[in-house]
Amino acid sequence: MTDFFKGIPAIRYEGPQSKNDFAFRHYDPDEIVMGKRLEDHLRFALAWWHSFAWPGGDPFGGATFERPWFGDTMDLARMKADVAFELFAILGQPYFCFHDADVRPAGDSFSETTRNLEEMVDYIGQKMEAGGPRLLWGTANLFTDRRFMAGAATNPDPDVFAYSAATVKTCMDATLKLGGENYVLWGGREGYETLLNTDLKRERGNAGRFLQMVVEYKHKIGFKGAILVEPKPQEPSKHQYDYDVATVYGFLKEFGLEDEVKMNIEQGHAILAGHSFEHELAMAASLGILGSIDMNRNDYQSGWDTDQFPNNAPEVALAYYEILKAGGFATGGTNFDAKLRRQSLDPADLVLAHVGAMDICARGLKAAAQMLEDGSLEEARKERYKGWDTDTAHAHLAGGLEGCFDYIVENNVSPDARSGRQERLENLINRFV
Ligand code: XUL
Numbered sequence: 505m506t507d508f509f510k511g512i513p514a515i516r517y518e519g520p521q522s523k524n525d526f527a528f529r530h531y532d533p534d535e536i537v538m539g540k541r542l543e544d545h546l547r548f549a550l551a552w553w554h555s556f557a558w559p560g561g562d563p564f565g566g567a568t569f570e571r572p573w574f575g576d577t578m579d580l581a582r583m584k585a586d587v588a589f590e591l592f593a594i595l596g597q598p599y600f601c602f603h604d605a606d607v608r609p610a611g612d613s614f615s616e617t618t619r620n621l622e623e624m625v626d627y628i629g630q631k632m633e634a635g636g637p638r639l640l641w642g643t644a645n646l647f648t649d650r651r652f653m654a655g656a657a658t659n660p661d662p663d664v665f666a667y668s669a670a671t672v673k674t675c676m677d678a679t680l681k682l683g684g685e686n687y688v689l690w691g692g693r694e695g696y697e698t699l700l701n702t703d704l705k706r707e708r709g710n711a712g713r714f715l716q717m718v719v720e721y722k723h724k725i726g727f728k729g730a731i732l733v734e735p736k737p738q739e740p741s742k743h744q745y746d747y748d749v750a751t752v753y754g755f756l757k758e759f760g761l762e763d764e765v766k767m768n769i770e771q772g773h774a775i776l777a778g779h780s781f782e783h784e785l786a787m788a789a790s791l792g793i794l795g796s797i798d799m800n801r802n803d804y805q806s807g808w809d810t811d812q813f814p815n816n817a818p819e820v821a822l823a824y825y826e827i828l829k830a831g832g833f834a835t836g837g838t839n840f841d842a843k844l845r846r847q848s849l850d851p852a853d854l855v856l857a858h859v860g861a862m863d864i865c866a867r868g869l870k871a872a873a874q875m876l877e878d879g880s881l882e883e884a885r886k887e888r889y890k891g892w893d894t895d896t897a898h899a900h901l902a903g904g905l906e907g908c909f910d911y912i913v914e915n916n917v918s919p920d921a922r923s924g925r926q927e928r929l930e931n932l933i934n935r936f937v
């Protein structure tokens with residue numbers, strides 16, 4: 505037991521009228537929404553990297569957080585895990601997520617690094633057995649170390665490809681051992697800085713083969729969870745191959761992986777790609793590849809991917825609307841891929857950031873459920889497309905260009921314009937959020 509969170513109580517639901525900072529106002533894990541507990545809808549996860557490993561640096565300044573567990577030893581890695589599980593106990597969320605590099609120090613060789621990871625996985629496994637949260641997903645950090653600066657699977661050096669594949673093997677083994685429900689691949693450096701030095705076709709081909717190897721290994725070891733790709737258009741690379749959901753789907757089709765891989769969709773990445781979060785979710789749902797979400801928020805003035813904690817109820821409500829409409833999460837969940845502002849130094853800041861985020865998501869999901877149960881939005885949508893339920897409309901699709909030509913000419917059809925009723929629908933949404 506460390507004293508990092510000394511004096512901070514376990515967070516409980518007290519209802520919207522509570523004036524206690526250290527309480528949930530909207531997130532009551534046991535509340536039944538659409539026939540299911542709120543905890544089982546939202547499936548919250550904490551991200552090890554932002555909360556316990558990130559030192560608070562930005563492009564103009566170094567660390568602002570001075571955590572007692574920062575450093576590259578196994579003792580400090582264990583202290584970091586102790587603190588992580590203390591925060592988990594305070595918040596009571598059901599899941600966490602991690603990269604290999606978040607939980608273990610690097611060794612002097614690949615083998616030593618792997619041994620460190622295995623030891624930490626055992627340590628974390630014991631803590632989970634003692635009543636901690638479960639693992640939503642594991643992943644490999646193939647972007648921080650300088651060896652990955654020109655990519656991991658897409659590196660021009662085949663040895664970096666192999667090193668990356670070997671690393672992913674160890675991370676999939678770790679995820680399996682900890683009972684993880686998904687395995688995530690975010691291609692942090694899978695892209696390019698300049699086309700002038702880039703063989704784009706080869707790099708994409710190698711990335712496709714890499715993902716096939718991940719899927720092959722999943723089946724070999726009997727990992728039952730989902731393999732998830734996390735799209736992002738740029739940053740850190742100038743251009744990243746996994747630009748957005750639609751781009752990744754084309755990539756999966758090209759390499760025969762569309763039935764094997766789903767998406768982990770991040771709010772901030774959707775915005776960077778010039779989309780809304782709900783667009784990316786609706787696109788994934790329509791393609792049958794909606795997996796999990798990374799919940800956070802960007803800075804809309806600067807356009808930077810700031811990974812802030814979510815705090816916009818209408819935005820969050822529209823996201824959960826798409827998720828609920830698609831049937832909710834299966835193996836996925838809501839991972840807070842979000843970090844404190846670098847001035848938020850206090851342990852209490854870390855707790856309260858998550859309390860607010862959990863509350864805003866609960867509010868959003870409950871609003872989304874009410875919107876679905878009310879049904880007016882779906883009715884309006886159905887009404888807009890009702891012409892497509894007729895035999896005439898089916899004949900347009902079957903008849904080709906000539907069939908449509910004959911229909912229009914023979915019946916002297918001149919369709920009129922109809923209102924999209926956007927403002928009416930926006931007003932409708934505002935009744936619920
Ligand atoms: C980076 C990002 C990652 C992935 C996991 O923008 O989102 O934290 O979620 O590697």
Ligand code: CO
Pocket residue numbers: 690734770798841
């Ligand atoms: Co993410």
